[in-house]
Amino acid sequence: MRKINTRSFVRATRATPREVNRQILLNLVREHEPISRADLARRMEIAPGMVTSMVVELLAEGALYEGATIDAPRGRRPQMLFVRTRGRLAISIDVRFRRTFVMLGDFSGTAIALEAFDTLDDPAALVAEIKSRVARLLAHNADAGHCEGVGVVVPGMVDSVTGRVLNAPHLGWRNVDLGSALSSAIGLPTFVENAPIACALAQMWLGKRDGTELTDFVYVNVSDGVGTGVVVNGQVLRGRRNTAGEFGHVPLNPDGPDCYCGGRGCLEAYVSDLATVVRYLGKEFSPETARKHVQRSGLTIADVIARARHGDRKAVCALEETARYLGVGLSVIVNTLSPSLICVGGEIAEAWGMLEPIIRKTIASRALTDNAAVTPVIPEMATSEARLRGATVLVAAPLFAAPSIA
Amino acid sequence: MRKINTRSFVRATRATPREVNRQILLNLVREHEPISRADLARRMEIAPGMVTSMVVELLAEGALYEGATIDAPRGRRPQMLFVRTRGRLAISIDVRFRRTFVMLGDFSGTAIALEAFDTLDDPAALVAEIKSRVARLLAHNADAGHCEGVGVVVPGMVDSVTGRVLNAPHLGWRNVDLGSALSSAIGLPTFVENAPIACALAQMWLGKRDGTELTDFVYVNVSDGVGTGVVVNGQVLRGRRNTAGEFGHVPLNPDGPDCYCGGRGCLEAYVSDLATVVRYLGKEFSPETARKHVQRSGLTIADVIARARHGDRKAVCALEETARYLGVGLSVIVNTLSPSLICVGGEIAEAWGMLEPIIRKTIASRALTDNAAVTPVIPEMATSEARLRGATVLVAAPLFAAPSIA
DNA sequence: ATATAATGTTACGCCACGGAACAAAATCGG
């Protein structure tokens, strides 16, 4: 039961039913391809004639394509339909603390070309560098298809409507109009999004699940910071000024370590990669000294995980402590949002075998209901390039999204 | 951008545009009444002819009624339209720990009759008592109009679709099918909902705001426990099995007092009325002893507030401590959900003058962005009968809700 | 009395749903 916002509503027009049904059909093809017209009519519970008329349109637009007819036990052979992803290209850009990745890929998220370079902290310089690389990528792959947009993923708060980066502490950016800059530099529609949200979108649109829809879940990204992307009812939770989802700064202990946010005992101060490495080094975490300790040691979270695998007791303990606190943090998410799934990304996911039992136990002991206690928690390995796939989704997904009505 | 759930979607039919536009029109009348057809046409940006055809339908159904024509500076005088709330009745029931309230009121939430009696812990006995009282109320007020349904508000987790009370610890209920029992006893459609969610619904549908729509906010109810109703995008956040929104059990301190939920240092263990009174008595809060202490003292939260008003230093300190912890809890809500408003209900709202500065300061110091720091927090006084108005909304609001499409 | 301006109604074209009939292309059975 949703209340209509009378200050900003979308009226239904004569074309509305067609728009709605077209999108439903498109999504059914997307999730069940290859699929025949007859099967679509059955799934949508509409007359076959309407499927024909919609499919004719979608074929003409190039949204779908017809594959071969396939064998059937009896009767006329069905002509299978597919969503056209090949030849529909997107530039995906992942701006990270040290390195920036630029990918040319198609709408299915598969890469055609991938480049990386050291991130330039000056936004104008970064835009210029991206511009030249994108131009080269597009020129070298002119035969691969038509590029329909640019998706950019940034570690920080983003106003996805205007494309402005509101605050990206790791890059030292505040109120940078990255969307406009890139879109005018490259000459393609550009979409900018916060990294954990983009990862959540990638999970929702590209994640292969066995029959279950993923419309209410939380993506938790653990890296230098802890960010979350919350999806409710198939929509990203944004809140006022796109500042929702900061579960990384849930306070777990008023006497805990200081955090970069100015608070004390935040989840992030316990479970970020920085915090875990500092713990392994036997030091106390503090915003002032953490980076120094880690840089002096030359260790990364990957090293700590590797040492733990090889039996280093201190490394195992450091990771187990991280798992305990992460479990507490996730139990807050479980009790407040009650998602149908939590997905944990970041390099820490590589150590999932060690972490999972502790996380599970912690959640189970703190969940308020039996049902919440068994909330599925799955890792997403860093190798899956979640951020770049999320950047692709920023370009591709709007074509499949539900029309907003009322 | 919403993803369509291909496992459970609603196709658009030929009647869909009409349904959508009808609801928009109805809501415009609801929020701007009295309003003329011409004004509706302008606000909806549709031709006046369409307004006429829809209004004819709605008048015939009795959803709207025509008032008098009013003066206009020039031209034909407009005929004003109103939503018909008089004569459309609802039974509203508020089941609380000690007392149960039964109200007969119209769709605007104004009471026609109100009764109260001691809550019977046995569900069957309670249903029987409610049945006889409702029958009498309806018989005595047969001329007041037609009763269209029953709304029930319960202190606990509710599956609002089936009407089952999943878990109401204060009543000692588990998996009680209250909805079916009441609906077959009274013979009217019955809607059951959790108390803080119902309060949130009352705020959203009946709250008088000056021009601003309230579609993303959190209602925090502080009483014996702490419950929250979260509204995102004009919809209540429910999560899996209706267990979302338990911000009362966000852990604030691992070394804090034990909580009824089995955890330690939960927000509820610091700021519930019980916790505040226990603090005033100079005792440590614990689930085993809290009620005993309070009962022996004979004090209620209202007494503590009254004493603080009369200059009792200990009472002021106890309340200020509650405000500090509540501020921490609200800052968690601010950072994770980023609502456009937080509404605090319960008897503690009566002491708002004392609490607000501390709450505001705590939120401001812990918010992650400047914008979040100034999230409006408003009290709702207990006198406004939020729960009973919420129960009414359960019956009335479905008539105004947006049709769910795609 | 006529012009002007505002509200509200009636009329009709057209798009897309909705149902049904029809065409197409395969297997099955004799």
Place this chain on the structure above:
DNA sequence: CCGATTTTGTTCCGTGGCGTAACATTATAT
């Protein structure tokens, strides 16, 4: 090898409701 059957896909037409426009109604201004 030919008709019956089955399944897929297309064509056709009726109808509801948007969308535009003309028209009726009722007031004030000049």
